[in-house]
Amino acid sequence: MAPWAELPRLTPSSTRPCRRRSTRLPPDSRWSAPVIEAGAGQSGYLYLDDQAKFDRFIASLSGADLLAVDTEAASFHRYRDRVYLIQLSSRTATAIVDPLTVADLGSLGALLADPGLETLFHDADYELRILNRDYGFTATRLFDTRIAAQLLNEPGIGLAALLEKYLGVTLDKRWQRADWSRRPLEQGMLDYAASDTRSLPTLRDLLKDQLEAGGRWSWAEEEFSLLSAIRWSPAGTPEEAYLRVKGVRTLKGHQLTVLREVFAWRERVADELDRAVFRVVMNDPMLAIARAMPADEQALRELKVLSPEQVRRWGAEILAAVRRGVEAPAASIPVFERSRRPPPDLAYDARLERLKSVRNAIAAELPLAPGVLCPNAILEAIARQEPASLEGLTEIGEMRRWQRAVLGERLIAALSAA
Structure with a gap:
């Protein structure tokens, strides 16, 4: 048995x-x-x-x-x-x-x-x-x-x-x-x-x-x-999590510190209740509160982003978080670094388009989704590094052996085409 x-x-x-x-x-x-x-x-x-x-x-x-x-x-x-x-x-x-x-x-x-x-x-x-x-x-x-x-x-x-x-x-x-x-x-x-x-x-x-x-x-x-190499790792630090909220870049000045304080309040409440954060307050209402910075319960209600029950239960705590954000030192306001676009590189752009064209053609022949056959990030690395041979493609860290075998020769040929 x-x-x-x-x-x-x-x-x-x-x-x-x-x-x-x-x-x-x-x-x-x-x-x-x-x-x-x-x-x-x-x-x-x-x-x-x-x-x-x-x-x-x-x-x-x-x-x-x-x-x-x-x-x-x-x-x-x-x-x-x-x-x-x-x-x-x-x-x-x-x-x-x-x-x-x-x-x-x-x-x-x-x-x-x-x-x-x-x-x-x-x-x-x-x-x-x-x-x-x-x-x-x-x-x-x-x-x-x-x-x-x-x-x-x-x-x-x-x-x-x-x-x-x-x-x-x-x-x-x-x-x-x-x-x-x-x-x-x-x-x-x-x-x-x-x-x-x-x-x-x-x-x-x-x-x-x-x-x-x-x-x-x-x-x-x-x-x-x-x-087999997959391991768990946390996504960023908890202190910076509010900066990953979709729409955060529409906020300015103390609106950002208000969001930080309301976000931290929501984390504490969700932790205490062991409840998913969106079941306390969702992101869009939280952004609206940060943008408006309401000074009292009437102003909070007039935003019409929280239910009457949420205002009754947590309104005072949310307003206290808003005040902490409004009163935060100016030096604590986060500054977003503007991503600087590299200067135009017409030769690189042309190489990348040729590589994509080759990849897409092979994908249609197989058939296989282009992104599965070879993601754009790999093609961008190839366009930057311009390997001259199949051996050179081994320097493209994310490229698989099977991708080199299926695509390699035609990608190298596309790089050298004028």
């Missing part, structure tokens, strides 16, 4: 509840363990909500050739985003791991790092970053169905589109923006989560067959090998 055979399997038909109590989580109902009874059937999956079940399932994967992985987070709902669910599928079993009740996930990290196991993702760039952020996990040998679809020039590269086309599987989109931090999780949410990885091994095989048939498997292998 497989080590996981004794574990409960969940199916869409599971309806009778059974009670479980978690001793690791606060007694808030939001954190209560799921109340679900196991069912049986080919569409079943395992629900791993304690360490022993998790350890047995991981042990059962010994000798598996691949493992499909997906995660569910709650950034649409929570300020303190984290992984709230991990879905795992081998060729023969699917499991959902509740990381809120399984304390030690280290054995999963060891599996992902094992070069003998292929880790299968859809959009590995995102999944690897959050797994690295929360657990320090890395993966060694990967397959990304999203990248595979791009290299096959699929018109739809989302998982739902691919499963529908290749397997006739329709995902239930009701749960795409569900709050995965909630407990208990609804049966439909768990069914949806399991469906994200259950069909990935079969989809992977079909996509690989097409890549091999089209002579593009080596392209995919190179792209997949680069994924």
Whole structure:
């Protein structure tokens, strides 16, 4: 009997509840363990909500050739985003791991790092970053169905589109923006989560067959090998985050310091409530407040950018933030550096246009999206550096080997054309 055979399997038909109590989580109902009874059937999956079940399932994967992985987070709902669910599928079993009740996930990290196991993702760039952020996990040998679809020039590269086309599987989109931090999780949410990885091994095989048939498997292998270097890193410093708000450059003078103070206030409130920042105050109302710098509640209401409830609940705090911004020293007002355009270089422009023309022609021949075949940033680097040979293209850091093989000679020829 497989080590996981004794574990409960969940199916869409599971309806009778059974009670479980978690001793690791606060007694808030939001954190209560799921109340679900196991069912049986080919569409079943395992629900791993304690360490022993998790350890047995991981042990059962010994000798598996691949493992499909997906995660569910709650950034649409929570300020303190984290992984709230991990879905795992081998060729023969699917499991959902509740990381809120399984304390030690280290054995999963060891599996992902094992070069003998292929880790299968859809959009590995995102999944690897959050797994690295929360657990320090890395993966060694990967397959990304999203990248595979791009290299096959699929018109739809989302998982739902691919499963529908290749397997006739329709995902239930009701749960795409569900709050995965909630407990208990609804049966439909768990069914949806399991469906994200259950069909990935079969989809992977079909996509690989097409890549091999089209002579593009080596392209995919190179792209997949680069994924192993992905790590999470924060986007800028928290102190500068307000300067990344869309529309910030329309503000001047103390409007900017008002935005800084209102932004900082919103961060504090969102953190205290563990609520996504846009669920406190959205960016556009925040910009309108910074632009108008209202002095009292009447002026704040007249802006008509906040609901009556927001004004009632937070109006005084927002006005206090506005005052702090208005009274901020002039020296603290940020200054945007104007990007200076380089002087016109007609020869460079002509080279770049020739390179784009060649790239676009080859893309149409293959066919493949021009940006997938060779992004403009690479063509711009080639136009600047003007390599004289295929060997010279190796100095273009972002250019792949497969891109040099497919495009290289014609790009070099385009550079020398007058």
